Structure formats: C-alpha cells, structure tokens
Amino acid sequence: YGDYNQKIDYVFKIVLIGDSAVGKSQLLARFARNEFSLESKATIGVEFQTKTLVIDNRTVKAQIWDTAGQERYRAVTSAYYRGAVGAMLVYDLSKRQSFDHMARWLEELRGHADKNIVIMLVGNKSDLGSLRAVPTEDAKEFAERENLFFMETSALESTNVETAFLTVLTDIYKIVS
Numbered sequence: 557y558g559d560y561n562q563k564i565d566y567v568f569k570i571v572l573i574g575d576s577a578v579g580k581s582q583l584l585a586r587f588a589r590n591e592f593s594l595e596s597k598a599t600i601g602v603e604f605q606t607k608t609l610v611i612d613n614r615t616v617k618a619q620i621w622d623t624a625g626q627e628r629y630r631a632v633t634s635a636y637y638r639g640a641v642g643a644m645l646v647y648d649l650s651k652r653q654s655f656d657h658m659a660r661w662l663e664e665l666r667g668h669a670d671k672n673i674v675i676m677l678v679g680n681k682s683d684l685g686s687l688r689a690v691p692t693e694d695a696k697e698f699a700e701r702e703n704l705f706f707m708e709t710s711a712l713e714s715t716n717v718e719t720a721f722l723t724v725l726t727d728i729y730k731i732v733s
C-alpha cells in the first residue's frame with residue numbers, strides 16, 4: 557500500500573528555467589499534482605517536487621526543481637543546475653520578451669549543466685492564442701538550431717504538459733539505460 561516501499565530505479569533531476577511569470581510553477585503544479593492556480597504566488601520554501609512514474613518497466617522518480625523567485629539574469633545559483641539531467645526552458649507565448657530571453661537562459665544553462673543535458677523549449681500559455689506574440693515557427697526554428705525539443709503547452713488547460721515532461725524523461729532514460 558502506498559508507495560513508500562517502492563523500489564526506485566532512477567532519480568532524474570529536471571530544472572525549470574525562464575523569466576518570471578511565464579508559468580514555470582504552474583507547469584510543475586499541473587504535472588506533479590494536477591493542480592493549477594490563477595493567483596501567482598512567488599515560489600517560496602519548496603525547492604523541488606517529485607513525481608514517480610514507470611518508463612519501460614523501470615521506476616523513475618522525476619525530481620523537478622523550480623526557481624524561488626531568482627529569475628533575474630545570473631541570479632540562479634550553480635547549485636540549482638548541479639546534477640540536472642533535464643531542463644525545461646519556459647517562455648510565455650503571449651510575451652515576446654520572455655522568448656527573446658531564451659538565448660541567454662540557454663547560454664547560462666549550458667554554462668552550468670552537464671553537456672548531455674536534455675532540454676525542452678516550452679512555449680507556455682497556448683490557451684492565450686488571441687494574444688500570441690511568438691509564432692510557432694520562430695520557436696521551432698530556434699529549437700532546431702539549438703538542438704532542443706520543442707512544445708507549446710497550457711498549464712491552465714492541461715495541454716501537452718504531461719507530454720512535455722514525459723518526452724524529456726524518456727529521452728534521459730534512453731541515454732542512461
């Protein structure tokens with residue numbers, strides 16, 4: 557009963573990065589607990605959440621780290637990136653600036669993380685289609701050039717959230733198994 561006796565085969569650390577208010581915490585809440593809140597609260601206290609899932613008959617614990625309001629450039633510490641095998645690089649597709657900042661978030665990530673880290677570019681808030689400021693093609697092009705996975709998600713509507721995390725986790729699994 558419960559899962560406290562469950563044998564864990566792998567623990568994968570995933571980091572969430574991107575500008576403030578793009579929806580990182582809500583993507584995590586949606587994936588880990590199937591929750592969503594429209595009231596933006598700055599993340600406090602909790603450093604990461606976990607979700608255990610089965611991939612290829614193995615038990616994988618995803619340990620997903622969320623920034624605690626450190627989203628200013630270069631404010632995220634190297635401890636945050638340490639040991640990460642996956643990253644979600646999140647922008648808000650209704651805020652052009654959050655996409656324009658992806659290049660420097662990526663540069664910072666690559667400067668700190670393992671060179672084999674699996675990265676997903678995530679255009680969040682796809683439910684705000686009428687306010688779209690980032691064409692899908694622009695993001696696709698950036699992702700292809702930088703060798704990243706790419707997906708548009710909505711934490712609000714629960715679109716592609718699980719798929720985005722599962723894609724990253726499955727790719728990490730393929731690398732380490």
Ligand code: GDP
Nearest residue numbers: 577578579580581582593594596681710711712
């Ligand atoms: P963070 O600073 O990147 O962690 O962003 P939050 O997760 O705190 O989200 C910032 C704001 O955007 C909050 O008001 C959320 O409710 C809202 N938000 C997050 N994801 C979505 C989404 O997919 N669609 C919409 N419309 N709003 C979202």
Ligand code: MG
Nearest residue numbers: 580581598599
């Ligand atoms: Mg947050």
